[in-house]
Amino acid sequence: MSLVVMKFGGSSVADADSVKRVARRIVETKKAGNDVCVVVSAMGDSTDELIDLATQISPLPPLREMDMLLTAGERISMAVMAMAIANLGYTAQSFTGSQAGIITDEQHGKARILDVTPGRIRAAMDVGHIAIVAGFQGVSQETKNITTLGRGGSDTTAVALAAALEADVCEIYTDVDGVFTADPRIVPTARKLDRVSSEEMLELAANGAKILMLRCVEYARRYNLPIHVRSSFSHKEGTLVMDHPEGADVEASLISGVAHDRSEAKITIVGVPDNPGKAAEIFEALSQAGVNIDMIVQNVSAVETGLTDISFTLPKTDGPQAAQFLGRVQERVGFRSLQYDDQIGKLSLVGAGMKSNPGVSATFFKALADSGINIEMISTSEIRISVVTRDDQLDDAVRAVHTAFGLDSASGEAVVYGGTGR
Amino acid sequence: MSLVVMKFGGSSVADADSVKRVARRIVETKKAGNDVCVVVSAMGDSTDELIDLATQISPLPPLREMDMLLTAGERISMAVMAMAIANLGYTAQSFTGSQAGIITDEQHGKARILDVTPGRIRAAMDVGHIAIVAGFQGVSQETKNITTLGRGGSDTTAVALAAALEADVCEIYTDVDGVFTADPRIVPTARKLDRVSSEEMLELAANGAKILMLRCVEYARRYNLPIHVRSSFSHKEGTLVMDHPEGADVEASLISGVAHDRSEAKITIVGVPDNPGKAAEIFEALSQAGVNIDMIVQNVSAVETGLTDISFTLPKTDGPQAAQFLGRVQERVGFRSLQYDDQIGKLSLVGAGMKSNPGVSATFFKALADSGINIEMISTSEIRISVVTRDDQLDDAVRAVHTAFGLDSASGEAVVYGGTGR
Known part of the structure; x- marks a missing residue:
């Protein structure tokens, strides 16, 4: 039995039908005999809608309150994902970043993860639940305020949880088939990479490849955690980001x-x-x-x-x-x-x-x-x-x-x- | 200096303009020299929209997840209310039911408050902040799951917090001027009551008067807390629900x-x-x-x-x-x-x-x-x-x-x- 962390971005859970489709995918992984922890982003454009609302209220909203506001987005997506899984006859429990033990510093809007204490996630999986965790968010160590991790934060949540849970793999689901040799919108003949080293992925991410954020790759590299970048719209293998066990x-x-x-x-x-x-x-x-x-x-x-x-x-x-x-x-x-x-x-x-x-x-x-x-x-x-x-x-x-x-x-x-x- | 708990329902915070209007009202109370704790419901129809979303996902969503979903509504309204207050030059901090110390039993969807430990609210007010609290929600004592209090829950949150904070008054803002001798839609000549005893208010609430929920009146009566039911659209005095100090x-x-x-x-x-x-x-x-x-x-x-x-x-x-x-x-x-x-x-x-x-x-x-x-x-x-x-x-x-x-x-x-x- 493996422990798999699966992360789904906003475009994979844009509406009720997408949520149901992803729920079936999650249940397949559970059925295959794995312990499953899922990290979700906010649904579709909902984060942008919350930002719009804040803009209507104040030109310069306090960052603490901005984080409080934006974290509502993942709260909604994780709850409905748990519902969709329950509707397939499997049990799921959703957890906020705080409940999942994502402990950060105090920098609202771009908090860094200081520690991960996933006791509740482990306990939920131990009794057979699928754990659903809100990406992008945590709770600050000192003041216990709600924080967000900034751009690409949900990927970082997934990798950090996977490392803390000693997961076998962290699967990052996206709307493309994996990491390509170039952006296919510019180079139509670009090829999907089956495998890429973490060092190379770091350079690609740091130099404009948008598929994975730099922080998330750094985190995975530090903990020697394999990342599987793949499409939520197909069952094809994606790109495995991992280092060869014998070094080079x-x-x-x-x-x-x-x-x-x-x-x-x-x-x-x-x-x-x-x-x-x-x-x-x-x-x-x-x-x-x-x-x-x-x-x-x-x-x-x-x-x-x-x-x-x-x-x-x-x-x-x-x-x-x-x-x-x-x-x-x-x-x-x-x-x-x-x-x-x-x-x-x-x-x-x-x-x-x-x-x-x-x-x-x-x-x-x-x-x-x-x-x-x-x-x-x-x-x-x-x-x-x-x-x-x-x-x-x-x-x-x-x-x-x-x-x-x-x-x-x-x-x-x-x-x-x-x-x-x- | 008094401590005032002010509660605003969904119709009072239906959109950005309403939120700004209510923020001005809150700041007036703060300016008058009071410590202020505000309880807000979800904005307008947002709770119904979340229920619709859940219905699209599952005909029978798990109650734990339903509570997780619905509590996103107050999270949004409290954060934007804090922003609107900050925009007026006052500082506000928002708190979830859990952060505000609303401890409940485990009954999802109709939890009862077991204890209120408002240490963070008190601390925020002590340093001059206006505390904004999410109504309708709490955290369960045993499992630390997020719960909701059921119908009229935000009123109950307000009264429970007011009792725990030993507030001087709990102001319940609504879209009518107070408690009337009858429903003005049926009896156009109905009069607003300036004052009503808690015993009478209990009977009125238990027998169909919708302005205050029975639970909230019971709670206030138990703690001998005055409730002031008034309109968020005018500055007129509303109805004071309290008992005469010498009994009858x-x-x-x-x-x-x-x-x-x-x-x-x-x-x-x-x-x-x-x-x-x-x-x-x-x-x-x-x-x-x-x-x-x-x-x-x-x-x-x-x-x-x-x-x-x-x-x-x-x-x-x-x-x-x-x-x-x-x-x-x-x-x-x-x-x-x-x-x-x-x-x-x-x-x-x-x-x-x-x-x-x-x-x-x-x-x-x-x-x-x-x-x-x-x-x-x-x-x-x-x-x-x-x-x-x-x-x-x-x-x-x-x-x-x-x-x-x-x-x-x-x-x-x-x-x-x-x-x-x-």
């Missing part, structure tokens, strides 16, 4: 995929005096502003002026905040001006096989050059190369790189289930 | 009002052998069925047959259950047949002054006789006379009695606020 996967494919990201902007700080400590002053100011910096490039300074330019990328949403804080230190640092550019895109090639294959960079840059793509910034890790391009060239860039590394299937649909991902 | 109110009016009730049916058991123990067998069966019996009448038995008829009234909703259980004992008890009649109405005249005024009954029955009302059953308490009539004669009966006891105002509206209730 000998059969690792060279490249697992091409991620892209349109959520970042670029700030260039023009005319920075090339003295020691100037960069530190700049990035300290940005750190105080709470801005997440991604890539950084500094040019060699011009000999005649002794001035240099520093460019970095950051989430578009952090742009105004960053500009404000840089404005405050402009005089002290002595730079000339700021340039803000949000018409950029980022492309990342990810593959564990890169480590031992020096030819990858050459193939990569040649593919981009042959397609006339101008590269504005470059950054690399051991298993990733990322470049910044013009936004309107990004799709072409993704397709060019995908093709250059032989990731295209003969026809997108036919090979998606062919299992040639590695 | 020397200025008590003869009659406080006429209640009516269309929710009952009558069952007549025809041809019951007039032997000792037969009535006991019948009512034991009904008790096992969980049927709430109201009035009972037994005729004198006919000498020639030794048979008698027993009639009783019960909630229409209990009718099928009662008929089923009586069917089971028919052979053993030996009665002939059952008659079920749901075309009845009940009228109750309530007044503390009745105790010392023997002329009341005569005036009462003469008024009904003069209006050609046929009386089918009669029951009395020390401060109440009730009769059962045909449903279609009930409105006329209410008006006749209201007039006979001089309760009519010169014009309904003019005297409603004239304070002649006692």
Whole structure:
């Protein structure tokens, strides 16, 4: 007998019929002899509707109350899911994040999980119930206030519970068949990956692949927990995110995929005096502003002026905040001006096989050059190369790189289930 | 400084504008120097919408999950109320029934409050917050499951919290101006009562006056807590439900009002052998069925047959259950047949002054006789006379009695606020 954690997102439980369909799926897993713990998100657009309501009430609602409000969404979906399961002749009990023992810090709206004490979940499963847990929410350790985990929070709930329950697998159900070599909306010949290492998945998630949130992959990696990303609309195997038991996967494919990201902007700080400590002053100011910096490039300074330019990328949403804080230190640092550019895109090639294959960079840059793509910034890790391009060239860039590394299937649909991902 | 508990029903918080209006009202009470604890129901029709959703999922949802589902309604209204108050520059914190310390038994859907431990509410008020509490819900003592209190539950939450917090008054806000001498929809000349004793309010509530639920009045009476029933749409004084500090109110009016009730049916058991123990067998069966019996009448038995008829009234909703259980004992008890009649109405005249005024009954029955009302059953308490009539004669009966006891105002509206209730 295995212990399976199954997580269903909002689109999988959008209405009564979807809930019933998912309930049958859950019962199948239970019938197969597993202990089952289910994590659900709020139904369909219900979270957006609650946000709309809050906006009608107040332009700046207190975060504690926003969390109290939004957690009503999962409360509804988990209760109706338990009802749908009961209607199939199986017993289910629903639990809020607090009841499930999801203990967080005090940061409303983006709380981090500090501990998971799933005693009630374990007890419910021990007497044969299917446990249904509200995703995205917890209770704070100090003040016992209700918190939410922020974007992708339900995935994190599922993985954290799976780790605490020592589950055999955490199944993340979604509306696509798994993790693909690229976004199929941009690359129709993209292939589903049967398996991907957690290190690669981390890089993919951190660089724009939206299928799993970074936090959730980090959590699973820390606890060595396999994640199975699969579709709630079919019974096909999805993508297994897990590491080879003996460390490096000998059969690792060279490249697992091409991620892209349109959520970042670029700030260039023009005319920075090339003295020691100037960069530190700049990035300290940005750190105080709470801005997440991604890539950084500094040019060699011009000999005649002794001035240099520093460019970095950051989430578009952090742009105004960053500009404000840089404005405050402009005089002290002595730079000339700021340039803000949000018409950029980022492309990342990810593959564990890169480590031992020096030819990858050459193939990569040649593919981009042959397609006339101008590269504005470059950054690399051991298993990733990322470049910044013009936004309107990004799709072409993704397709060019995908093709250059032989990731295209003969026809997108036919090979998606062919299992040639590695 | 006083401590005031304010309770707002679903119609007072039906939409964003209503919530903002009520928030201003709450802030006024806080500004006046009071500690304020607010109890809210779910917004408008949201509870019915949740019930609809459950019905789509399952014809017979588990009660535990139904409670989990329905409690989402107050969670939403309390969070947005706290937001609306924050938007006015005051701080508010919302609390679920569980967080507010509403401890109940395990009966999902109709839980009874066992204890109230409002430590968090007290602490929030002590640091100047307005506490917002979800009505209608609690947490069970044994299993720590979420429970709901059933019909009128939010009023009960308010009164129970007010008692535990030793509040100076529990204000129940509604969409009418207070407690009236009769239902103004039937008697346009009905007057608002400025004050009514808890004993009278108990009789009015138990006999069809819908403004306060019986449980809530019982709770307030037990703790000697004043209830102020008033409109959330005006600042006029409403009706104060409280007992005179020296016991009997020397200025008590003869009659406080006429209640009516269309929710009952009558069952007549025809041809019951007039032997000792037969009535006991019948009512034991009904008790096992969980049927709430109201009035009972037994005729004198006919000498020639030794048979008698027993009639009783019960909630229409209990009718099928009662008929089923009586069917089971028919052979053993030996009665002939059952008659079920749901075309009845009940009228109750309530007044503390009745105790010392023997002329009341005569005036009462003469008024009904003069209006050609046929009386089918009669029951009395020390401060109440009730009769059962045909449903279609009930409105006329209410008006006749209201007039006979001089309760009519010169014009309904003019005297409603004239304070002649006692």
